[in-house]
Amino acid sequence: xxxxxxxxxxxxxxxxxxxxxxxxxxxxxxxxxxxxxxxxxxxxxxxxxxxxxxxxxxxxxxxxxxxxxxxxxxxxxxxxxxxxxxxxxxxxxxxxxxxxxxxxxxxxxxxxxxxxxxxxxxxxxxxxxxxxxxxxxxxxxxxxxxxxxxxxxxxxxxxxxxxxxxxxxxxxxxxxxxxxxxxxxxxxxxxxxxxxxxxxxxxxxxxxxxxxxxxxxxxxxxxxxxxxxxxxxxxxxxxxxxxxxxxxxxxxxxxxxxxxxxxxxxxxxxxxxxxxxxxxxxxxxxxxxxxxxxxxxxxxxxxxxxxxxxxxxxxxxxxxxxxxxxxxxxxxxxxxxxxxxxxxxxxxxxxxxxxxxxxxxxxxxxxxxxxxxxxxxxxxxxxxxxxxxxxxxxxxxxxxxxxxxxxxxxxxxxxxxxxxxxxxxxxxxxxxxxxxxxxxxxxxxxxxxxxxxxxxxxxxxxxxxxxxxxxxxxxx
Amino acid sequence: xxxxxxxxxxxxxxxxxxxxxxxxxxxxxxxxxxxxxxxxxxxxxxxxxxxxxxxxxxxxxxxxxxxxxxxxxxxxxxxxxxxxxxxxxxxxxxxxxxxxxxxxxxxxxxxxxxxxxxxxxxxxxxxxxxxxxxxxxxxxxxxxxxxxxxxxxxxxxxxxxxxxxxxxxxxxxxxxxxxxxxxxxxxxxxxxxxxxxxxxxxxxxxxxxxxxxxxxxxxxxxxxxxxxxxxxxxxxxxxxxxxxxxxxxxxxxxxxxxxxxxxxxxxxxxxxxxxxxxxxxxxxxxxxxxxxxxxxxxxxxxxxxxxxxxxxxxxxxxxxxxxxxxxxxxxxxxxxxxxxxxxxxxxxxxxxxxxxxxxxxxxxxxxxxxxxxxxxxxxxxxxxxxxxxxxxxxxxxxxxxxxxxxxxxxxxxxxxxxxxxxxxxxxxxxxxxxxxxxx
Numbered sequence: 033x034x035x036x037x038x039x040x041x042x043x044x045x046x047x048x049x050x051x052x053x054x055x056x057x058x059x060x061x062x063x064x065x066x067x068x069x070x071x072x073x074x075x076x077x078x079x080x081x082x083x084x085x086x087x088x089x090x091x092x093x094x095x096x097x098x099x100x101x102x103x104x105x106x107x108x109x110x111x112x113x114x115x116x117x118x119x120x121x122x123x124x125x126x127x128x129x130x131x132x133x134x135x136x137x138x139x140x141x142x143x144x145x146x147x148x149x150x151x152x153x154x155x156x157x158x159x160x161x162x163x164x165x166x167x168x169x170x171x172x173x174x175x176x177x178x179x180x181x182x183x184x185x186x187x188x189x190x191x192x193x194x195x196x197x198x199x200x201x202x203x204x205x206x207x208x209x210x211x212x213x214x215x216x217x218x219x220x221x222x223x224x225x226x227x228x229x230x231x232x233x234x235x236x237x238x239x240x241x242x243x244x245x246x247x248x249x250x251x252x253x254x255x256x257x258x259x260x261x262x263x264x265x266x267x268x269x270x271x272x273x274x275x276x277x278x279x280x281x282x283x284x285x286x287x288x289x290x291x292x293x294x295x296x297x298x299x300x301x302x303x304x305x306x307x308x309x310x311x312x313x314x315x316x317x318x319x320x321x322x323x324x325x326x327x328x329x330x331x332x333x334x335x336x337x338x339x340x341x342x343x344x345x346x347x348x349x350x351x352x353x354x355x356x357x358x359x360x361x362x363x364x365x366x367x368x369x370x371x372x373x374x375x376x377x378x379x380x381x382x383x384x385x386x387x388x389x390x391x392x393x394x395x396x397x398x399x400x401x402x403x404x405x406x407x408x409x410x411x412x413x414x415x416x417x418x419x420x421x422x423x424x425x426x427x428x429x430x431x432x433x434x435x436x437x438x439x440x441x442x443x444x445x446x447x448x449x450x451x452x453x454x455x456x457x458x459x460x461x462x463x464x465x466x467x468x469x470x471x472x473x474x475x476x477x478x479x480x481x482x483x484x485x486x487x488x489x490x491x492x493x494x495x496x497x498x499x500x501x502x503x504x505x506x507x508x
Numbered sequence: 509x510x511x512x513x514x515x516x517x518x519x520x521x522x523x524x525x526x527x528x529x530x531x532x533x534x535x536x537x538x539x540x541x542x543x544x545x546x547x548x549x550x551x552x553x554x555x556x557x558x559x560x561x562x563x564x565x566x567x568x569x570x571x572x573x574x575x576x577x578x579x580x581x582x583x584x585x586x587x588x589x590x591x592x593x594x595x596x597x598x599x600x601x602x603x604x605x606x607x608x609x610x611x612x613x614x615x616x617x618x619x620x621x622x623x624x625x626x627x628x629x630x631x632x633x634x635x636x637x638x639x640x641x642x643x644x645x646x647x648x649x650x651x652x653x654x655x656x657x658x659x660x661x662x663x664x665x666x667x668x669x670x671x672x673x674x675x676x677x678x679x680x681x682x683x684x685x686x687x688x689x690x691x692x693x694x695x696x697x698x699x700x701x702x703x704x705x706x707x708x709x710x711x712x713x714x715x716x717x718x719x720x721x722x723x724x725x726x727x728x729x730x731x732x733x734x735x736x737x738x739x740x741x742x743x744x745x746x747x748x749x750x751x752x753x754x755x756x757x758x759x760x761x762x763x764x765x766x767x768x769x770x771x772x773x774x775x776x777x778x779x780x781x782x783x784x785x786x787x788x789x790x791x792x793x794x795x796x797x798x799x800x801x802x803x804x805x806x807x808x809x810x811x812x813x814x815x816x817x818x819x820x821x822x823x824x825x826x827x828x829x830x831x832x833x834x835x836x837x838x839x840x841x842x843x844x845x846x847x848x849x850x851x852x853x854x855x856x857x858x859x860x861x862x863x864x865x866x867x868x869x870x871x872x873x874x875x876x877x878x879x880x881x882x883x884x885x886x887x888x889x890x891x892x893x894x895x896x897x898x899x900x901x902x903x904x905x906x907x908x909x910x911x912x913x914x915x916x917x918x919x920x921x922x923x924x925x926x927x928x929x930x931x932x933x934x935x936x937x938x939x940x941x942x943x944x945x946x947x
Contacts, residue, residue: 074758081853095599098614102598128568132578133781139572156550168640169836207823207833213684308604309840310615352676356643357781375554381511384534452515484610487808494805494817501624
């Protein structure tokens with residue numbers, strides 16, 4: 033099962049691939065070349081000037097030093113690294129879809145129709161009454177949802193100052209609440225890894241604007257008391273926010289809207305298989321109940337009355353905008369194509385196989401998994417080993433390791449989400465990589481990885497002496 | 509085919525796996541109470557791959573076949589094929605954030621190179637490897653100003669000509685930071701310097717200016733704006749785009765503390781507003797930067813290597829005290845922009861930007877000759893776009909132009925705005941003819 037990870041090194045120069053700037057730069061005298069008066073221009077511009085063949089080789093070599101879903105298992109917990117169907121790229125590349133956002137409604141009916149259809153799909157999947165596609169990422173979706181909660185409370189004359197968030201939640205939840213101007217109340221996890229109802233009762237009150245909850249939570253556990261949780265939050269006058277990061281576990285089996293959630297975001301780059309692109313672009317559409325529909329960002333898309341067609345409109349109490357235009361359009365097209373490809377049965381099966389794979393893999397690994405029953409992901413513990421070191425050693429066995437040392441409720445956590453795309457043999461390989469690394473000698477762990485493009489990288493040095501551009505490397 | 513086509517399990521495999529786990533069926537794996545379990549249907553029919561391609565082609569075919577002389581913040585230029593072919597390599601497209609740098613050197617280096625290009629274009633030493641778009645980048649600059657300025661103020665000053673959507677995003681972030689957004693007046697398409705100087709005081713934490721301005725005018729008083737801001741200890745944030753930056757005054761040279769804007773003018777086609785936010789700043793704000801930063805380091809073998817760095821600024825470590833909530837960003841678009849910039853090289857980039865200036869001037873002159881139209885409205889140099897005054901009300905003129913297959917912006921009762929790039933310059937004659945026809 034062991035195979036070399038992508039590597040390419042020019043040993044004689046101690047670099048893996050030269051920087052574009054090291055391959056040759058050009059300098060242009062801008063004042064000579066531009067038609068503008070000198071006082072409106074810069075003096076010169078210096079940038080790499082590679083030929084197209086050089087560019088092709090440069091980026092091909094770089095790509096060969098990069099792990100990816102198409103290269104092998106990528107069980108990064110909480111990130112839902114599932115296969116990105118190729119055809120969705122072709123659908124999104126349709127030149128007829130490549131239009132400017134300021135087109136009047138009548139000349140952009142195609143885009144409006146696709147937006148409308150995707151809004152409808154997402155509304156059904158989440159059990160929500162109204163959907164906006166505008167937020168360009170999950171965290172942007174969170175901010176949208178919390179701004180909607182804020183506008184809702186203000187509209188009803190309630191000045192609420194706090195957002196309650198379980199300690200095990202994604203870091204974005206906390207940062208989002210702060211960005212929206214809220215104080216964060218951190219909710220300790222119960223002994224079973226879920227929300228402790230008594231602690232929740234104590235945490236919520238007149239100041240509670242919302243509870244942000246991921247379900248299944250970040251160790252894969254379904255919040256069984258979700259009905260009681262919703263009741264407690266609603267009785268206090270707060271709203272219930274659903275973080276859609278783990279929606280892949282629920283497709284066709286549970287809908288946030290049916291569980292009492294008032295507002296949610298969808299991570300289409302997770303659940304709906306749009307490519308993660310090395311860190312984005314994603315998209316974070318937001319769904320709400322009918323009661324909150326008037327607060328959604330502007331514009332929304334609806335069917336026109338009477339005649340066949342679609343139009344944009346501004347919701348009555350709209351929070352305004354969270355992206356300059358319509359969000360990450362090309363990503364949204366891919367999400368539509370994926371959902372349409374799977375349909376009801378396929379979506380339901382995706383959840384089933386994602387949960388099956390996580391449970392099978394957990395059964396196969398030697399590491400202990402303290403909490404359960406989990407769904408699409410599990411948090412194994414590396415026990416007295418350093419989870420980060422175990423992860424580095426896993427790199428040598430031809431897989432991407434899980435998310436490490438998070439969530440903190442599991443000591444030396446290895447949060448693992450294989451998704452539905454792995455078959456049994458690939459999961460067996462993955463389990464073997466876990467076990468080999470976990471059982472390896474201390475020295476092997478500390479010096480790993482050895483079969484990768486770069487050996488262990490000095491993180492502390494990078495932060496202590498930040499060199500963030502090739503200009504900063506000059507003279508070294 | 510009733511299951512997911514991307515879940516590879518055979519029935520026998522599924523059965524064997526269930527047996528290993530020790531449960532009877534897949535349903536037994538779900539711990540969802542009956543009262544919240546969903547047993548209904550979404551009503552979404554599965555389609556074939558080919559069926560979806562046909563369906564979407566049919567849907568997008570309903571967009572009118574029109575030539576877009578549209579800009580106002582969303583710009584596109586010809587994207588060479590090499591950008592698609594290299595960025596679509598699955599090793600880039602299907603990877604994620606570089607949490608394991610030892611197997612992510614390729615993307616990290618590409619992002620490091622992107623940051624470096626922005627450092628050259630802005631003259632500022634720090635550039636992150638992306639925000640969502642120009643609007644959210646501007647909003648993040650305002651919250652950075654709030655965190656870093658020593659003044660007790662809470663006002664963010666923005667140009668009177670600011671795209672409505674950008675202002676709306678800024679308002680949302682500023683509300684959360686208890687900041688107030690006010691606008692300063694314009695003088696013939698650029699900042700009214702006297703009015704700005706009168707307004708700026710202790711209560712101002714940030715002064716924002718754009719170059720080019722929303723009307724496409726080159727801002728002539730950047731250094732003076734920078735001085736006004738510096739005198740009040742306010743942050744000077746400058747908005748621009750990656751193409752314009754290649755010829756216009758270097759932001760660092762006019763005193764900009766932060767540069768925001770759009771880099772999606774490279775690497776992306778016209779994409780319904782999808783973008784790539786620029787964020788660059790001075791060294792002193794390094795630890796307040798939002799989003800991802802790639803830094804150079806060394807690996808255990810002593811070789812140069814790259815890694816995400818200064819992550820203690822970020823949400824996954826610092827939680828509610830993070831500099832921003834951003835996680836997933838626009839990394840792949842940054843890769844595309846960098847490939848596009850490399851393909852153009854400095855000569856190609858300066859040529860492209862220079863053509864944006866020449867084409868705008870040439871088209872404005874020709875529209876000015878049309879009876880009933882005057883252009884450019886503002887007596888300035890322009891990049892790509894300019895305002896046109898029409899004797900007749902502008903909205904019906906734009907409608908008639910749309911009927912003739914040409915789209916322009918309506919920006920006032922008697923004002924249109926026209927944007928011309930390398931993609932549309934070849935249709936300038938036709939646009940002029942259409943203007944003559946409809947007014």
